[in-house]
Amino acid sequence: MNFDSMWTTLLPIGRDPRTGGYRRFVWNAAEQECRQWFLAEAAQRDLDARTDQNGNLWAWWGDPDGADESPGAVTGSHLDSVPAGGAYDGPLGVVSAFAALDLLRERGVQPARPLGIVAFADEEGARFGVACAGSRLLTGSLKPDLARALVDADGISYAEAMERAGHDPTRIGRDDQTLEKIGVFVELHVEQGRGLVDLDAPVALAEGIWPHGRWRFEFAGEANHAGTTRMEDRRDPMLTYAMTALAANKRARLTGTRATFGRIEVEPSATNAVPSRITAWLDARAPDQGALDQLLADIGRQARDRAGRDGTVVDVRQESVTPMVAFDAELRRSLARVGPTSRELPVLPTQAGHDAGILAEAGVPVAMLFVRNPTGVSHSPEEYAEPADCHAGVEVLASALEELLAR
Ligand code: HGY
Ligand code: MN
Ligand code: MN
Numbered sequence: 001m002n003f004d005s006m007w008t009t010l011l012p013i014g015r016d017p018r019t020g021g022y023r024r025f026v027w028n029a030a031e032q033e034c035r036q037w038f039l040a041e042a043a044q045r046d047l048d049a050r051t052d053q054n055g056n057l058w059a060w061w062g063d064p065d066g067a068d069e070s071p072g073a074v075t076g077s078h079l080d081s082v083p084a085g086g087a088y089d090g091p092l093g094v095v096s097a098f099a100a101l102d103l104l105r106e107r108g109v110q111p112a113r114p115l116g117i118v119a120f121a122d123e124e125g126a127r128f129g130v131a132c133a134g135s136r137l138l139t140g141s142l143k144p145d146l147a148r149a150l151v152d153a154d155g156i157s158y159a160e161a162m163e164r165a166g167h168d169p170t171r172i173g174r175d176d177q178t179l180e181k182i183g184v185f186v187e188l189h190v191e192q193g194r195g196l197v198d199l200d201a202p203v204a205l206a207e208g209i210w211p212h213g214r215w216r217f218e219f220a221g222e223a224n225h226a227g228t229t230r231m232e233d234r235r236d237p238m239l240t241y242a243m244t245a246l247a248a249n250k251r252a253r254l255t256g257t258r259a260t261f262g263r264i265e266v267e268p269s270a271t272n273a274v275p276s277r278i279t280a281w282l283d284a285r286a287p288d289q290g291a292l293d294q295l296l297a298d299i300g301r302q303a304r305d306r307a308g309r310d311g312t313v314v315d316v317r318q319e320s321v322t323p324m325v326a327f328d329a330e331l332r333r334s335l336a337r338v339g340p341t342s343r344e345l346p347v348l349p350t351q352a353g354h355d356a357g358i359l360a361e362a363g364v365p366v367a368m369l370f371v372r373n374p375t376g377v378s379h380s381p382e383e384y385a386e387p388a389d390c391h392a393g394v395e396v397l398a399s400a401l402e403e404l405l406a407r
Helices: 002-010 029-044 091-106 133-139 144-149 158-164 195-199 237-255 289-310 329-335 355-361 387-405
Strands: 048-051 057-061 072-078 115-120 182-190 203-209 212-220 258-267 277-285 313-322 347-350 366-371
Touching (some): 029 057, 072 387, 133 144, 195 203, 237 277, 313 355, 329 387, 355 366
Parallel strands (some): 203 347
Antiparallel strands (some): 212 313
């Protein structure tokens, strides 16, 4: 299967040889090399390749602009990674998309509507903080002015980074012309847990995505000498942060939700100084909106209570949010039988965010396929899928597309 050769070409791009992790961030050199890879695969197959105004990559089999055409069946995922991310989260869906198209052509399928392959820009939001920026800009759920003003850790704005990569940042924003071409979207993704290991199955359909978001907590105190300042005279925001992180973990464990502080910045970050400020980012997720709101309210209250005792001040800002997503049940039912056996594909919920969720919010009928991950680990170089399972994923994706292309 062409899957293997494509996978081998993409694999070394942006990989840190020391850790095996990736740093493919939107508009950086590694991510642009991935874009070149995408365009080369599209060219090899004679597909109509385009970069839309928001930097999302498209490759079309058939004419998506044809007046008589039904809107396309679209598949794909993303090529960017989290810091030190794994190889599969995102790229598996894009490589599988090209491999599935090859399989459809081998099967002699004559599509009744165009087939689109997409690689959405900046799904992880690793560089500028907002997840799924490319698909959110496309649907209009991320406002262009807000996106342009986002800055990375080096103070480079989204607009500047995009311009340096040769794209016009003044044109970003809702793109109806592109949206209208998406009649249905199927995203294949590596599973980010052990659901399929437990079920002993290679591929599943997704049920929906938990509501989730990112919040920035600013803990402000007073910088002072680590030796001469008596313990009782300090206003140390590190303590407020530390207690908040513990409280968040406890609340999440007690309520069946998720709360993670995975990134903090310390000012001035000196070993012999009480810090003046801690900025900490909370990623929180829950099975329903009410539970997520309650979780945030509880963490915020505990942070403020502790700040009162520490003589510090807490400010909480939401940076991005994705409401509950339930994928199209009708579409799921119609794809349930495209699996490798006569059994229906199993159905799993997910706590991870995806561009598929953003399109579903915008009213596009969406389905997702998950491929078994034997380690159950994701957002880490430990993320994995066996070649045989990847091939099974391609087969299932091709069958799903075949069904959708006949409509
Ligand atoms: O963070 C997430 O849920 C996803 O993997 N982008
Ligand atoms: Mn991810
Ligand atoms: Mn992903």
